Amino acid sequence: MLLPKKHSGSDFTIFSEMTALAQKHDAVNLSQGFPDYEIDERLKKFLAEGTEKNFNQYAPMSGNPLLIENLMEFNQRRKIEVSKENITVSPGATYGIYTALASVISFGDEVIVLEPNYDSYVPAIEMNGGKPVFVSLNEIFEVNFDALQKAITEKTKAIMINSPHNPSGKIWTKNDWEKLSRILENTEIILISDEVYDVLTYDDQEFFSAFHHPKLSERCFSIFSFGKMFHLTGWKVGYVLASEELSLAYRRVHQYLSFSVNAPAQYALAKYLEVFDVKENIKTMQNKRDFFLHQIQDLPFTLNEKAEAGYFQILDFSNISDLSDKDFAIWLTEKAKVATIPVSAFYHDQKNTGKVRFCFAKKEETILKAVENLKAFL
Structure with a gap:
């Protein structure tokens, strides 16, 4: 066949x-990249509680309202100002990346990929009709912004960013985001920003999201993973931050793929955000x-x-x-x-x-x- x-x-x-x-x-x-140790016992309790409280049917397309509310508060504490229109719960970060790409690229569009990169990026680009354009990070996994700028053409539709970075663990600085913003200033290029290790930064290193930047937040999808945050990769739940316009485009695709995400898990994650340290x-x-x-x-x-x-x-x-x-x-x-x-x-x-x-x-x-x-x- x-x-x-x-x-x-x-x-x-x-x-x-x-x-x-x-x-x-x-x-x-x-x-x-999966832990072999037990998850927090409170998560198990909250998951059971979710089924007992009958969170067993379809959740709203954008996510459980309590989870959305708690995500707004969680992000506001780290100076990321978002409303419910900016948040969509997803069945994992890989799904979020795929759906973000599906919502913005057309056949023949170019998407810049900074490599080394996670292996799902290129197939997701190609399955949506796009063409990956590769720009290598340097020996210590930092961005060569001159090379990035030279890779941009009239066909460039999006750039894939990953910070904190897999496989290196390198974190983009505030200055890195500012340099990128200047490069993109007179373009309509969209950012797909994979930020799944956002709460796992070491030695007092500070995490900066694309959504922290006032200009970039209007042109980006920032994608997060509860699996990485809470060490429960098998739950396959994440969330996506985007402007109201990009969130609408994302949901336009999302509703015809999974539509909604595991309901009792969403309840458990919402409750755990209230106690998460x-x-x-x-x-x-x-x-x-x-x-x-x-x-x-x-x-x-x-x-x-x-x-x-x-x-x-x-x-x-x-x-x-x-x-x-x-x-x-x-x-x-x-x-x-x-x-x-x-x-x-x-x-x-x-x-x-x-x-x-x-x-x-x-x-x-x-x-x-x-x-x-x-x-x-x-």
């Missing part, structure tokens, strides 16, 4: 591939990052920069092997029994980087087992 291939992505993502390899070889899985959340995850870095300090990897945010730490393995990063990740999984992600997977041309990405959002015993395996082999 002849079926169309809608995008240039692989049939199985690198995350599925490395997780399957980890399972096959009984390796510690530090590849995929951002500082404690940051402290917990920074401790996990620091624990991982302390444990691997005697291994022959090279740490170029500590992750500023997120779930992941990139390490250089050039002192260990001259294999490509993909081959090294496979070799490490099969022989040392520790699964990672090659950083080349985040580039469209799969270029070798000599680096792999580790997930530190794990229990301490998981990290200790991984380090034990690595020390026994390397």
